[in-house]
Amino acid sequence: MQALQSSFSTLDWVIVAVYLLATIAIGIYTRQYIHDMAGYLLAGRSLKPLLGIATMVGSELGLVTVMYSAQKGFTGGLAAIHIGLVAGLVTLLVGLTGFIVVPLREMGVMTIPEFYERRFSRGVRILGGLLLAVAGILNMGLFLKAGALFLTGLTGLTDPLAVKGVMTVLIVIVVFYTILGGMVSVVLTDYVQFVVLSLGLLTACGLALYRLGWAEITETVATVHGEAGFNPMVEGAGFGPSYIVWMIYTAGIVSCAVWQTAVMRACAAESTAVVKRIYVWSSVGFMVRFMIPQFLGVCALAFLWQHPQAHSFFFDAAGRPIQDSSLLALPVFLSQILPAGLIGLIGAGMLAAFMSTHDSYLLCWASVLSEDVINPLSGGRMTMRGRLLTARLLIVLIAVFLLIWSLWYELGQDLWDYMAVTGAMYSIGAFALLLGGLYWKRASTVGAYLALVAGALALLGLKPVQAALGLAGEWSSESVGLTVIGLALGLMVAGSLLFPERKDGR
Amino acid sequence: MDVEFWKGFWALVLLLGCLLFLGLSIVVTVGGLGDVRALFRRLAGEKGDLTQRRKDAKEER
Numbered sequence: 333m334q335a336l337q338s339s340f341s342t343l344d345w346v347i348v349a350v351y352l353l354a355t356i357a358i359g360i361y362t363r364q365y366i367h368d369m370a371g372y373l374l375a376g377r378s379l380k381p382l383l384g385i386a387t388m389v390g391s392e393l394g395l396v397t398v399m400y401s402a403q404k405g406f407t408g409g410l411a412a413i414h415i416g417l418v419a420g421l422v423t424l425l426v427g428l429t430g431f432i433v434v435p436l437r438e439m440g441v442m443t444i445p446e447f448y449e450r451r452f453s454r455g456v457r458i459l460g461g462l463l464l465a466v467a468g469i470l471n472m473g474l475f476l477k478a479g480a481l482f483l484t485g486l487t488g489l490t491d492p493l494a495v496k497g498v499m500t501v502l503i504v505i506v507v508f509y510t511i512l513g514g515m516v517s518v519v520l521t522d523y524v525q526f527v528v529l530s531l532g533l534l535t536a537c538g539l540a541l542y543r544l545g546w547a548e549i550t551e552t553v554a555t556v557h558g559e560a561g562f563n564p565m566v567e568g569a570g571f572g573p574s575y576i577v578w579m580i581y582t583a584g585i586v587s588c589a590v591w592q593t594a595v596m597r598a599c600a601a602e603s604t605a606v607v608k609r610i611y612v613w614s615s616v617g618f619m620v621r622f623m624i625p626q627f628l629g630v631c632a633l634a635f636l637w638q639h640p641q642a643h644s645f646f647f648d649a650a651g652r653p654i655q656d657s658s659l660l661a662l663p664v665f666l667s668q669i670l671p672a673g674l675i676g677l678i679g680a681g682m683l684a685a686f687m688s689t690h691d692s693y694l695l696c697w698a699s700v701l702s703e704d705v706i707n708p709l710s711g712g713r714m715t716m717r718g719r720l721l722t723a724r725l726l727i728v729l730i731a732v733f734l735l736i737w738s739l740w741y742e743l744g745q746d747l748w749d750y751m752a753v754t755g756a757m758y759s760i761g762a763f764a765l766l767l768g769g770l771y772w773k774r775a776s777t778v779g780a781y782l783a784l785v786a787g788a789l790a791l792l793g794l795k796p797v798q799a800a801l802g803l804a805g806e807w808s809s810e811s812v813g814l815t816v817i818g819l820a821l822g823l824m825v826a827g828s829l830l831f832p833e834r835k836d837g838r
Numbered sequence: 839m840d841v842e843f844w845k846g847f848w849a850l851v852l853l854l855g856c857l858l859f860l861g862l863s864i865v866v867t868v869g870g871l872g873d874v875r876a877l878f879r880r881l882a883g884e885k886g887d888l889t890q891r892r893k894d895a896k897e898e899r
Contacts, residue, residue, distance in 0.1 A: 381873070382865070382866050382869040382870040382872070382873045383870050383873035383874060383877060384873075385862070385866055385870075386866045386870045389866075410844065410845075410848045411844075413848055413851060413852070416855070417851055420855075519877070520874065523870055523874065526863075526866065526867075527863070527866075527867045527870075530859065530862075530863040531863055531867075534856060534859065534860055534863070537856060546849065550845050554841065559841055562841050562844035562845060562848070563841070563844050613862065616855070616858045616859055616862050617859070617862065619855055620855050620856070620858075620859040623851070623852065623855050624855075624856070624859070627852055
């Protein structure tokens, strides 16, 4: 690995520095437009369709998405692309039907837990908000690690201390402009990042295909993964029918209609008609945000398989991809094929994507904790100034936790699968409450409580948790996830029928 | 469905996906500028209203 020389040059560092400075400038400039929570969290509900699409896709096309998708392409071959396809088709369906997102926008809520209170009770809001924030924070817990690996691989920076220092500086910059500008700066930086990254990644795909050729790519996938590298129904490369269903739920429904950050953009749209338009057009982005990095991961597989110096680092003696190294495959590959200048631009775009994902999520989880847990617990008596201050303080505290978690947690599975499980701890309960609350009059508060608690059992899908319980290797994360979905929906129905809402609302 | 089918299928999906995304990127890049201007106009208007309301309240006192 040491012998692989990155083409990252001084010019590329200059490009990255200029980009980061411009990002800080936007945060400072937009401060003057924030005077209440609607302005801070929802850009004053002023988002028009194209900016809505840019910020939705820009926020979800993060460095971490690129890294875990590329890892899936590397470890799963072309069959991994089914994840992107499923995500796009489901998002399109949501846009055409308005499933979940339109009724939510019609209610005019700012967060999903706010919906919980309006539909069920304040207690459901508090529990739901807490689960949402905990799952969300765990979900982003390894973003810094992914970012550090990207930086190491792309730039050839091998000193671990230097990498950690750069990551710390980046999260400080994110906290800085998130605190200052809220959603307005998030929207603007997402827009710029969308432009740079979308065009940059498409260029990288073109270069990769030109350099390797489709025939060499497919031949390598066949050699390493066999039929499982092409057909997602075959279980060999970590997929199979139950995995596909799990992806329809996770990459599809949850990603676009249940995950708080995507839904916040629906809540920020000008009208319900705009919401549907945003989702229909964003379906392309939702598909491609997985698909292009997955394809780049497959290209990395083809390149590194042939590369004598890299082969033993990325593949074991039996020719199987080594999981611990697989996250590094994409950045190392890019460092070898991208010319100077372009590597800096894509590096800047990816670092900006890293920061934009962090700022969106930091803002989101901090606002959930302040608006949906702390404020309701105080009886709704917090002043506007107090709420803004609380949100900003929480942003700092969450950032500190992320730094510690990223350094300490041992992954033990593909990063995408870790995120699917931690996301499911919130999303399964939320899905049951949204489905029941929006489409079934008889859904009750007791049913909601039971579904939320059941959803948290998705935690059992994490490999370290299974190992701690002596269940290592027993259950795949998708089988745990699908079982817990069934349990949560069942408990929502059973709890609602056995303990219906009383006429006096109790 | 054999391996040759899947090779062709993924090639088609990738090609269509990239073309659609390229088109969307161009439209959003160009059109999004107008939305950015509209966002600032609306927020500036709200900021102006708030400043005026504060000024009026101060004069009343």
